[in-house]
Amino acid sequence: MLKEQTAFNTNNESDNGETNALRNWLNRVHQGDTLEIMGNMPGKSVGVVVTSPPYNLKNSTGNGLKDGRGGKWPNAGLIKGYADHNDSMPHDAYVQWQRDCLSEMMRLLEDDGAIFYNHKWRVQNGVLQDRSDIVDGFPVRQIIIWQRPGGFNHNPGYFLPTYEVIYLIAKPKFVLAPRAGGIGDVWSIPPARGNPHPAPFPFELARRCIQATTADIVLDPFLGSGTTAVAAEYCGRDWIGIELSEDYCEVAQSRIQDGWRGDPT
Numbered sequence: 488m489l490k491e492q493t494a495f496n497t498n499n500e501s502d503n504g505e506t507n508a509l510r511n512w513l514n515r516v517h518q519g520d521t522l523e524i525m526g527n528m529p530g531k532s533v534g535v536v537v538t539s540p541p542y543n544l545k546n547s548t549g550n551g552l553k554d555g556r557g558g559k560w561p562n563a564g565l566i567k568g569y570a571d572h573n574d575s576m577p578h579d580a581y582v583q584w585q586r587d588c589l590s591e592m593m594r595l596l597e598d599d600g601a602i603f604y605n606h607k608w609r610v611q612n613g614v615l616q617d618r619s620d621i622v623d624g625f626p627v628r629q630i631i632i633w634q635r636p637g638g639f640n641h642n643p644g645y646f647l648p649t650y651e652v653i654y655l656i657a658k659p660k661f662v663l664a665p666r667a668g669g670i671g672d673v674w675s676i677p678p679a680r681g682n683p684h685p686a687p688f689p690f691e692l693a694r695r696c697i698q699a700t701t702a703d704i705v706l707d708p709f710l711g712s713g714t715t716a717v718a719a720e721y722c723g724r725d726w727i728g729i730e731l732s733e734d735y736c737e738v739a740q741s742r743i744q745d746g747w748r749g750d751p752t
């Protein structure tokens with residue numbers, strides 16, 4: 488059962504205009520630009536951020552998702568980008584945007600808070616994009632490998648990619664929940680299934696991140712289909728979700744209202 492009414496908020500601020508009243512932000516999907524909305528939130532107000540930003544995959548030089556043609560990946564969910572974000576920014580602009588987003592997340596974190604930032608490494612034009620240009624200067628404490636089964640291998644020159652990374656970016660006072668560290672830093676989790684969003688992460692990934700902390704309030708500034716909110720409800724934590732696309736907000740809203748039904752995706 489939802490802890491409070493899960494209103495779909497398009498105001499970019501709390502209902503009564505008091506942007507400092509944190510309770511008005513809780514357990515709601517806030518539709519709009521994440522930097523703008525995070526900018527309206529009070530500082531040091533959330534205990535943990537669990538998120539997966541757009542990966543900017545459509546500026547790929549490979550056989551993948553470039554320019555909507557899809558190359559050898561005709562069924563790739565992101566061929567058209569996201570509903571309201573084309574996922575094809577110039578690399579430098581993308582890096583700066585993500586750094587600005589991480590700075591806002593750090594401002595919003597309590598002194599013992601942490602960010603679980605899911606991303607993907609790749610090689611682009613022979614250059615390793617290990618996302619260090621995004622996270623450089625932020626307090627990265629650990630890198631978790633999300634090991635997942637691959638799909639089909641379309642390229643005879645490459646091994647099938649089967650992992651993503653989760654940066655644990657933590658403020659100095661952050662500690663894991665009791666016994667959480669024992670699960671190790673390689674997490675084998677199947678990808679989400681049956682989710683209409685083009686790039687969801689699985690429920691189990693969000694659940695592990697949240698339950699690895701004792702945070703009361705969970706923020707996902709790129710909420711997508713609402714997986715983090717569903718997992719936060721399951722874990723009995725309050726949450727705040729931000730998502731640009733109205734369509735995805737509706738998907739999120741409906742998944743949150745449906746609640747946890749035992750499907751591990």
Ligand SMILES: C[S@@+](CC[C@H](N)C(=O)[O-])C[C@H]1O[C@@H](n2cnc3c(N)ncnc32)[C@H](O)[C@@H]1O
Binds near residue numbers: 708
């Ligand atoms: C990788 S997806 C997140 C998927 C999510 N973890 C899930 O399980 O469904 C990234 C999301 O960021 C959203 N997005 C892109 N630009 C945004 C912006 N400026 N503000 C808020 N959300 C944005 C996209 O619409 C997309 O849904």
